[in-house]
Amino acid sequence: MDQGFKDDKTTTRAGELRGQSDHLTTALADTEARLADLATPRKTIADVIRCLKRYAPAKSPSPDPQPLDAT
Incomplete structure (x- = not known):
């Protein structure tokens, strides 16, 4: 195989890899x-949840729901 051809392929491949590297660097x-x-x-959501837990009144158990047809 001709050395010049190998050098051209190597140079082309190196350019492709540099392009991929640049793309991945930008994506990162x-x-x-x-x-x-x-x-x-x-962080804001975590702070709000922490405050709600700290300052919200304790929930009392809700009564059992009554059936709609109860008389």
Whole structure:
């Protein structure tokens, strides 16, 4: 096989791999940014739930429901 042909294939493949690497790097950065965006609402929801549990009145057991046809 011709050395120049092998070099061309190697150069082409290296370019393809660089392109894939660039794409994956961008996708990872986008994913990390999205995770950071989700962390704030998740923390806020956890704080609200914690406050509700702390300050909500204790629930008393509800009475047994009466059948609709009870007289």
